[in-house]
């Protein structure tokens with residue numbers, strides 16, 4: 001299974017992946033699309049600059065689940081309304097940095113809802129809050145998707 005994270009620069013995508021796969025938390029600017037274990041990490045610029053959208057779209061075909069990542073301390077929303085309909089696969093919303101005092105979860109949640117996300121998770125990659133719940137849900141989603149699409153895909157497609 002592959003989960004692709006999309007969101008603006010500094011939203012916390014790479015740090016969340018580090019947390020999810022128990023790697024040392026260390027700032028590492030994403031320069032290009034990177035396959036890290038079961039995750040596909042993408043640079044924020046790929047969604048913030050229109051010219052790179054093609055590359056995100058093509059890469060999304062490699063993913064089983066898409067995660068839209070919104071920094072809960074940011075006033076900015078880079079997701080267009082109904083964005084989730086562009087992907088023909090499950091899309092979840094993830095709001096990050098909930099450990100910070102300036103976190104505004106309800107605003108971040110509303111941005112993700114407008115983008116079309118129904119399942120929304122709130123996490124802190126620093127404290128780990130919400131990360132297990134996200135991880136369990138992603139696994140459950142992949143299992144469900146695998147069962148529903150058993151006839152469409154080879155058994156080893158999700159390895």
Ligand SMILES: Nc1nc2c(ncn2[C@@H]2O[C@H](COP(=O)(O)OP(=O)(O)OP(=O)(O)O)[C@@H](O)[C@H]2O)c(=O)[nH]1
Pocket residue numbers: 007008009010011012013014015016027028029030031042043044045096097098099100123124125126127
């Ligand atoms: N307080 C707090 N800071 C976080 C959290 N997650 C990420 N950060 C910080 O936010 C900054 C950006 O995090 P990244 O994970 O590199 O962001 P990104 O979305 O991968 O950014 P690009 O690679 O530029 O697309 C770093 O300084 C992180 O340490 C969090 O849960 N809490």
Ligand SMILES: [Mg+2]
Pocket residue numbers: 013014015028029030041042043044
């Ligand atoms: Mg990154």
